[in-house]
Amino acid sequence: MEIRDFLALKWQDDGCPLIHPPFLSPIVADPTWLPPELVPDGSWRLFAHDVFGLRQYRSDDGLHWQKTSFFVPGAMRAFLYHESGTYFLYYEKYTPLRLVFAWSRYPLWRSAIALRTSSDFKRWSAEKIVLKPELPWHHEPKRGYAVGNPCLVRLQQGYALYYSAGLVYVPDCGFTEPRHIGRALAPSPEGPFSPQTQPILSPQADDPQRNLGAGAIKVLALADGFIGLQNGIGYNAGRSSSTLLLLRSSDGQQFERAKAEPLLAPSQGWRKSHIYACDIKYAEPLRAFVLYYNARDDWHWRRGRERIGRIVAYTTHSDIDPPKTA
Numbered sequence: 001m002e003i004r005d006f007l008a009l010k011w012q013d014d015g016c017p018l019i020h021p022p023f024l025s026p027i028v029a030d031p032t033w034l035p036p037e038l039v040p041d042g043s044w045r046l047f048a049h050d051v052f053g054l055r056q057y058r059s060d061d062g063l064h065w066q067k068t069s070f071f072v073p074g075a076m077r078a079f080l081y082h083e084s085g086t087y088f089l090y091y092e093k094y095t096p097l098r099l100v101f102a103w104s105r106y107p108l109w110r111s112a113i114a115l116r117t118s119s120d121f122k123r124w125s126a127e128k129i130v131l132k133p134e135l136p137w138h139h140e141p142k143r144g145y146a147v148g149n150p151c152l153v154r155l156q157q158g159y160a161l162y163y164s165a166g167l168v169y170v171p172d173c174g175f176t177e178p179r180h181i182g183r184a185l186a187p188s189p190e191g192p193f194s195p196q197t198q199p200i201l202s203p204q205a206d207d208p209q210r211n212l213g214a215g216a217i218k219v220l221a222l223a224d225g226f227i228g229l230q231n232g233i234g235y236n237a238g239r240s241s242s243t244l245l246l247l248r249s250s251d252g253q254q255f256e257r258a259k260a261e262p263l264l265a266p267s268q269g270w271r272k273s274h275i276y277a278c279d280i281k282y283a284e285p286l287r288a289f290v291l292y293y294n295a296r297d298d299w300h301w302r303r304g305r306e307r308i309g310r311i312v313a314y315t316t317h318s319d320i321d322p323p324k325t326a
Contacts, residue, residue: 002224003248007258009289009313017270017295017307019057019065025050027306029276030149030216031292032080034087035062035283040120046292047089048308049076054091056121062283062290062310070121075114077164077216077277079150081189087118088189090161092148093129109144109176113163115190130191131163137180137199143167149178149216149277152189153226153252159186160219160252161193168203168213170233170240172299177233177242179203181214183253200253201230209234209243209262216277217247217255225250229263229291231276241266242274244293263311264293270307271295288314 021028033046044059056070078091093114113131116124133145140146149164164178180199186192201214210232220227228247233240243265248258264275278293291311298304 001222003222003227003258006220006222006227006289007246007248009315011263011291011311011313013311014063014309017309018063018292019046019048019308021305021307022050022055022067025052026301026304027051027294027296028308029294029306030077031277031294031308032078032279033281033290033292034080034082035281035285035290037284038082045080045121046308047078047080047091048294049078049091054078062286068121070124072116072127077149079152079218079279081152083154083189085119086189087121088152089116089118089124090114090130090150090152092150093127108142109146109167111146111148113147113150113161117190128190131161131184131193131195133165135165135182135195135197137182138165140167140179143169143176146178147182149181151216151218153219153221155221155252159189160184161186162200162217162219164214164216165199168233170212170235172238172240173304174301177213178215179213181217181230201255203233207232207234208236209241209245211235212240215242218277218279219252220280221252226252226255227258228255229278229280230255231278231293240274240299242276242296244275244278266295270297270305270309272297273299273304276306286312286314287316288312 046057053073054075057065081088094111151162161184166179167176168179181201184193184195212235213233215231226249243262246258247255249255274296280291
């Protein structure tokens, strides 16, 4: 599939949340997943975090989800990648329970990107830190050090790890969001990862949908380039927003808006205020691209709750080869 074919896809919206926050957590967020053809027991698998840590979910149809026993405390914003029978689970690692007090400015935030691997979703390797906040734009004075929101893409030679970095305060929400997006290169999915010295995306003053923060990005490799799905953070007339934007790139380095209108924007109900991070993959049983995402229903942390939903774009086998990230 080429970029123009992807941009021509027609998306169908389920319109309702599929996963709700667990007990004592106001959020379930940042889903990442794999379709059943890539899972040993033929089930759908999804990882998402709440305020306590990262959890795994299982489904027989991609719609009805149940938590498994898997839990990583102090982990969030994961990305699941599969290659040659190995599952690579990247996530943002932080001090346990720190997210519960994310509204507080002290102590300062500090996070890194960690990796665990598995061959069966049951036994996982020990945690390995693969990227630390070591560059100047990874740090915000009085706020802390942050790298997270990983997304791994296989290139013709080696691998690219896209990630968020830095922190920007969102006044009407009372918490921080990522300021920049960067890219690190490696010879294998396990690293070592060498971050590029400058971010590839930063806030753009002339773009009301990402003038405050770059947010996060998921990148899909196609036959003639790359699609980027960015949830930019905007702030206008005293109110913030997050919309899911479609970007395109010929080299995976320089991205530009592919369409003026967002793929998903806040509307009402459970998606009233923000559309946040997503993960997109091709699901063979549906012959479709499936995109899971989380949305927020109010601005301030005292009131807002976040849930997970999805949109689907159906296609045919003649239209597409499986994406390189699958």
